[in-house]
Amino acid sequence: xxxxxxxxxxxxxxxxxxxxxxxxxxxxxxxxxxxxxxxxxxxxxxxxxxxxxxxxxxxxxxxxxxxxxxxxxxxxxxxxxxxxxxxxxxxxxxxxxxxxxxxxxxxxxxxxxxxxxxxxxx
Amino acid sequence: xxxxxxxxxxxxxxxxxxxxxxxxxxxxxxxxxxxxxxxxxxxxxxxxxxxxxxxxxxxxxxxxxxxxxxxxxxxxxxxxxxxxxxxxxxxxxxxxxxxxxxxxxxxxxxxxxxxxxxxxxxxxxxxxxxxxxxxxxxxxxxxxxxxxxxxxxxxxxxxxxxxxxxxxxxxxxxxxxxxxxxxxxxxxxxxxxxxxxxxxxxxxxxxxxxxxxxxxxxxxxxxxxxxxxxxxxxxxxxxxxxxxxxxxxxxxxxxxxxxxxxxxxxxxxxxxxxxxxxxxxxxxxxxxxxxxxxxxxxxxxxxxxxxxxxxxxxxxxxxxxxxxxxxxxxxxxxxxxxxxxxxxxxxxxxxxxxxxxxxxxxxxxxxxxxxxxxxxxxxxxxxxxxxxxxxxxxxxxxxxxxxxxxxxxxxxxxxxxxxxxxxxxxxxxxxxxxxxxxxxxxxxxxxxxxxxxxxxxxxxxxxxxxxxxxxxxxxxxxxxxxxxxxxxxxxxxxxxxxxxxxxxxxxxxxxxxxxxxxxxxxxxxxxxxxxxxxxxxxxxxxxxxxxxxxxxxxxxxxxxxxxxxxxxxxxxxxxxxxxxxxxxxxxxxxxxxxxx
Numbered sequence: 001x002x003x004x005x006x007x008x009x010x011x012x013x014x015x016x017x018x019x020x021x022x023x024x025x026x027x028x029x030x031x032x033x034x035x036x037x038x039x040x041x042x043x044x045x046x047x048x049x050x051x052x053x054x055x056x057x058x059x060x061x062x063x064x065x066x067x068x069x070x071x072x073x074x075x076x077x078x079x080x081x082x083x084x085x086x087x088x089x090x091x092x093x094x095x096x097x098x099x100x101x102x103x104x105x106x107x108x109x110x111x112x113x114x115x116x117x118x119x120x121x122x
Numbered sequence: 123x124x125x126x127x128x129x130x131x132x133x134x135x136x137x138x139x140x141x142x143x144x145x146x147x148x149x150x151x152x153x154x155x156x157x158x159x160x161x162x163x164x165x166x167x168x169x170x171x172x173x174x175x176x177x178x179x180x181x182x183x184x185x186x187x188x189x190x191x192x193x194x195x196x197x198x199x200x201x202x203x204x205x206x207x208x209x210x211x212x213x214x215x216x217x218x219x220x221x222x223x224x225x226x227x228x229x230x231x232x233x234x235x236x237x238x239x240x241x242x243x244x245x246x247x248x249x250x251x252x253x254x255x256x257x258x259x260x261x262x263x264x265x266x267x268x269x270x271x272x273x274x275x276x277x278x279x280x281x282x283x284x285x286x287x288x289x290x291x292x293x294x295x296x297x298x299x300x301x302x303x304x305x306x307x308x309x310x311x312x313x314x315x316x317x318x319x320x321x322x323x324x325x326x327x328x329x330x331x332x333x334x335x336x337x338x339x340x341x342x343x344x345x346x347x348x349x350x351x352x353x354x355x356x357x358x359x360x361x362x363x364x365x366x367x368x369x370x371x372x373x374x375x376x377x378x379x380x381x382x383x384x385x386x387x388x389x390x391x392x393x394x395x396x397x398x399x400x401x402x403x404x405x406x407x408x409x410x411x412x413x414x415x416x417x418x419x420x421x422x423x424x425x426x427x428x429x430x431x432x433x434x435x436x437x438x439x440x441x442x443x444x445x446x447x448x449x450x451x452x453x454x455x456x457x458x459x460x461x462x463x464x465x466x467x468x469x470x471x472x473x474x475x476x477x478x479x480x481x482x483x484x485x486x487x488x489x490x491x492x493x494x495x496x497x498x499x500x501x502x503x504x505x506x507x508x509x510x511x512x513x514x515x516x517x518x519x520x521x522x523x524x525x526x527x528x529x530x531x532x533x534x535x536x537x538x539x540x541x542x543x544x545x546x547x548x549x550x551x552x553x554x555x556x557x558x559x560x561x562x563x564x565x566x567x568x569x570x571x572x573x574x575x576x577x578x579x580x581x582x583x584x585x586x587x588x589x590x591x592x593x594x595x596x597x598x599x600x601x602x603x604x605x606x607x608x609x610x611x612x613x614x615x616x617x618x619x620x621x622x623x624x625x626x627x628x629x630x631x632x633x634x635x636x637x638x639x640x641x642x643x644x645x646x647x648x649x650x651x652x653x654x655x656x657x658x659x660x661x662x663x664x665x666x667x668x669x670x671x672x673x674x675x676x677x678x679x680x681x682x683x684x685x686x687x688x689x690x691x692x693x694x695x696x697x698x699x700x701x702x703x704x705x706x707x708x709x710x711x712x713x714x715x716x717x718x
Binding site for chain 2: 010018
């Protein structure tokens with residue numbers, strides 16, 4: 001059974017294209033445009049990994065990572081950040097399993113997701 | 123007040139013609155005679171020693187403001203004028219001659235010392251130089267009066283008498299130079315500046331001070347001697363005057379007060395020393411305060427002038443850089459205004475580049491989104507191509523998405539390019555709603571970055587004859603200004619309303635309403651002036667450029683604080699060319715952060 005990836009990005013173009021790429025890479029993809037939709041999907045679908053944009057208007061990728069990390073049921077879910085501008089501070093980087101630069105190659109995406117899924121507690 | 127002049131002068135300027143020399147000699151002689159007669163009149167009736175020496179002050183002032191080569195014109199008439207003034211005392215001519223020589227030696231000695239140790243002829247502009255001036259006067263008066271003829275004669279009758287004469291004469295000299303000398307020197311140094319018209323409030327204040335001075339002087343020195351008020355009362359109006367009106371008026375007031383005090387008959391043999399000491403302390407205190415105030419005023423003015431110069435130099439540098447980087451012919455200069463916008467091409471371009479520079483990072487981010495989508499779709503397409511069976515429908519969708527994303531990136535790049543492009547004022551039929559829509563789209567990423575919510579509402583509007591790019595510039599300015607005003611506010615309050623509306627048959631209005639700090643009502647009329655920088659950001663010409671563009675379209679721009687006391691509305695109105703309606707792009711566009 002393929003792993004479920006929750007993809008969070010407020011831009012429908014990114015959700016559409018990256019979701020397609022993830023599906024071609026054989027992941028099961030669920031999509032959210034903001035934290036409200038993401039929170040709903042996390043509790044109903046229990047994704048194996050979260051891929052989120054860093055810069056979003058209401059709740060940023062950092063806010064989402066903190067919210068997930070603080071939840072006792074979901075704090076084990078690995079979170080991967082996607083951003084056009086890589087953050088320079090360790091605090092932001094430390095919140096994520098990995099930070100990928102947008103656009104990312106299929107190869108990088110596959111590798112990072114593979115590592116993230118392996119790191120999950122069984 | 124002249125502070126830049128130096129003691130040195132060229133030879134040619136110091137040559138004096140014979141008639142002018144004769145007139146100067148006569149004038150100096152007359153001045154000496156008058157001031158010496160005044161000194162004589164001010165002597166205590168029961169004491170033969172001067173209590174205040176205005177003639178010495180006058181001589182010091184003339185010598186301070188005259189070149190070395192012309193000193194003879196001042197010094198030469200002293201002897202005859204001295205003899206004429208003091209002849210009535212019945213003293214032997216040799217004694218009067220010695221007194222005149224001593225007066226010359228004392229005044230020349232003091233001014234020479236001043237010139238040797240000070241670089242400037244005007245010691246009233248800086249506290250350090252004024253303190254040096256004081257030191258020279260006090261020490262010069264004390265030292266040179268040791269050998270005055272009166273002291274030497276008094277020494278023959280006893281040391282105590284000689285000491286008293288020396289003390290009274292020294293203080294009289296110092297007081298004369300400090301009061302009469304300072305006021306005459308300042309009058310000569312300031313020249314016509316003394317007489318320049320002042321504000322009515324200044325005349326009123328001077329009158330008030332003069333009244334206070336008269337009242338306190340009357341209470342202190344005139345009236346019934348037994349009911350005299352404490353002399354310190356005089357400090358009040360004089361300190362007020364020294365702080366408000368500067369060293370010139372202070373020196374004059376002090377000279378008048380000291381002269382009237384000496385003439386009041388309160389200086390008897392017993393009290394002369396006491397009154398003299400009070401007067402010299404009073405004069406020194408108020409003059410020091412006045413000079414200190416003057417120094418601070420000058421420093422403030424100099425700092426302001428430096429800031430203005432630095433700003434002008436910075437603008438010139440920017441203009442040069444702009445010219446160099448865009449290879450604009452040097453014939454374009456500030457007066458060149460081919461578009462009738464009130465701004466030359468450089469200034470307008472500078473303002474547009476400055477604005478675009480502020481949002482370029484956001485636009486780059488916005489362009490990166492469709493480019494990333496193209497990349498992801500291409501990667502997915504390549505992977506699909508290597509698989510079996512070929513999913514043609516998915517591949518077709520991918521190619522369509524790539525085309526759509528490419529179009530979006532192209533549109534954004536095109537809008538940025540339009541904003542930066544340089545062209546003559548070009549009036550085309552346009553829909554102002556489309557202008558607003560494009561700018562709001564361009565600012566979408568910037569509004570997200572700043573967590574500002576845009577609420578855009580369009581009314582159906584008639585066609586307008588205008589310059590599309592320049593009207594974009596106006597809107598961009600107004601919107602960026604509103605966004606700047608909301609920096610630092612809680613996210614829930616960062617809302618920018620943009621409204622288009624029709625005022626009457628052929629006039630349209632665009633309003634940009636922020637919820638920020640507001641603008642000081644005193645500054646509201648100035649915010650569209652060039653280089654006015656209020657509480658908001660920007661180079662200070664953005665809103666001025668917006669005004670000139672709107673006015674070039676025959677419209678008007680205005681600003682007012684919102685009626686509910688929160689934020690500002692910036693708006694412009696322009697006439698339309700007809701009544702044919704353009705459809706509104708949509709009922710409402712909402713971009714940016716969602717309100718909590």
